[in-house]
Amino acid sequence: MRVMAIDYGDARTGVAVSDAAGLLAGYTTVIQSRKPEAVLEELAKLVTEHQVDELVMGFPRNMDGTEGPRADLYRDFAAKLEERTGMPVRLWDERRTTVEAHAILHAGGKKMKDHKKSVDAVAASLILEGYLAYRKRQ
Numbered sequence: 001m002r003v004m005a006i007d008y009g010d011a012r013t014g015v016a017v018s019d020a021a022g023l024l025a026g027y028t029t030v031i032q033s034r035k036p037e038a039v040l041e042e043l044a045k046l047v048t049e050h051q052v053d054e055l056v057m058g059f060p061r062n063m064d065g066t067e068g069p070r071a072d073l074y075r076d077f078a079a080k081l082e083e084r085t086g087m088p089v090r091l092w093d094e095r096r097t098t099v100e101a102h103a104i105l106h107a108g109g110k111k112m113k114d115h116k117k118s119v120d121a122v123a124a125s126l127i128l129e130g131y132l133a134y135r136k137r138q
Contacts, residue, residue, distance in 0.1 A: 002050060003055075003132065004017045004050065012030050012033075015121065016028045017050045018128060020051075024132075041084075043084070058094030058124070059074055074091070
């Protein structure tokens with residue numbers, strides 16, 4: 001079962017797709033667009049291209065677990081993605097994924113100014129890994 005994780009953002013959206021067995025993060029990319037319709041179009045293409053079976057999208061929560069200020073925006077985008085792909089979108093707690101993604105890139109020797117290019121894909125991979133680990137425990 002191939003799972004696609006999405007780290008939705010204003011300017012860039014990170015995407016990570018698992019292997020066919022749904023065990024490991026594999027393909028990653030970043031969609032560079034500020035236009036929600038363009039992002040939806042590209043995500044729908046990736047769903048088809050990679051034969052995705054399940055969608056999971058990062059969802060903003062505050063550190064105390066309450067919904068973040070952008071929760072409604074993300075919920076609306078997830079509903080549009082569900083409509084576009086015909087697949088339900090599972091909202092997944094994305095707390096600290098961007099912070100961890102920056103730490104991973106820094107530990108890998110990337111300079112802060114170069115993080116912009118790939119931090120969203122790394123964050124999507126972290127969302128995917130967290131979700132796959134959860135599924136394995138179920």
